[in-house]
Amino acid sequence: MTYTPRTRLFVEAPLAAGAAVEAAEGQAHYLMHVMRAKAGDAVALFNGRDGEWSAKVAYPAKRKVHLEAGERLREQYAEPDVWLVFAPVKRIEFLVEKATELGARALHPVFTRRTTIGRVNRARLLANATEAAEQSDRLSVPEIMDARQLLDALGAWPEDRTLYFLDETGGGAPIAEVLTRARNDANVKKPIAFLTGPEGGFDQTELDALRRLPFAVPVGLGPRILRAETAALAALACWQALCGDWN
């Protein structure tokens, strides 16, 4: 196993042997003042396209930090193709962090009837996701899709992607049964998404709309009432275990 330096940073720039990447402001602060990195200290870089690279810290000028890429440590790969579509909840930053750790490829906030949060700070969520990607050894940051109304999102839904919605009214089959079937049946469409509601759950019109959609499948998570963020994380974990890359 190749040695991977513990500090991992996401960068936008292309990565190749010898490339010198300028550290973003926050990264420069982190390297200088938190890590107290010396010139020549090793970090790892990834940009979601070119794999993971070893790099050395350099200080070409006052307050400037360059990261000089050395060799490729890992080839790029894509996370398994699972999205999390979620009504924003109070603990949205926590939800984004955990969904990133659990390998979601994209995160899609949707406003539902009972959603009490009026707007989503996309930049902030992207920062949460980036930090979680750096710490969890991912080679990509999940895409944070634009927030939109649930019904608009469903209207524009890509029909080849199965949408498992977490049905807290008990209308769904147990998640292990649904996912085992998905894994074993070649006819089940494989790119998937989970949809979770807000703290107060979906309302009846939303459930009715979901149940009429050919690509939507209700899923149950047992007899206890789970908070919205717990349900999202539990579903992602079960999916990775049964159908994703935990196997």
Place this chain on the structure above:
Amino acid sequence: MTYTPRTRLFVEAPLAAGAAVEAAEGQAHYLMHVMRAKAGDAVALFNGRDGEWSAKVAYPAKRKVHLEAGERLREQYAEPDVWLVFAPVKRIEFLVEKATELGARALHPVFTRRTTIGRVNRARLLANATEAAEQSDRLSVPEIMDARQLLDALGAWPEDRTLYFLDETGGGAPIAEVLTRARNDANVKKPIAFLTGPEGGFDQTELDALRRLPFAVPVGLGPRILRAETAALAALACWQALCGDWN
């Protein structure tokens, strides 16, 4: 389905038709000042022994709140027999809340070599667990066991309980494989526990000790690095889905 009032309170007292239970101080405050409950308003009570009961709020004297039990709404049942043994982490309250929602029967803090948290506030964790039990429709609060050293806990371990330890070094079989085998093999001991390490992971001596124990089984949770609390919740969710009461 019997109608369940939405406010659920855990009480210590026995519950039976006609029993008048005095609300604890925090509950009285919650009912009077947060819920602004009127005399006669309905709540639900549980004590971990007698099932769930409907009850009515009564104010027999100034600042006193009684809860008068009416009829039994649900028979008592026990949560599936899964424990969470965990090194205390910064987000310990979050961990306790989520493990309660996910149906853990008991929570057992253990200090490991790399645990940076020196003591555990058991009363506080019990309060977190109680609130989560009330909100998640459980009929019991998970037991919070006394914190002890990992090696002491292993020395006193009940040998009929399989201990799945989350091995972040990659030494464990995938969790779905391990749990599917457990479900299908009548010889696998059924009461189980998951063990999760601290932020820095188990140290080598701990891993060596765990690997020598006949009741301990290493389990893997995929290629990404999960935070300690994420690993605990993911494992509990997978277990409930495959072996617990989500089926």
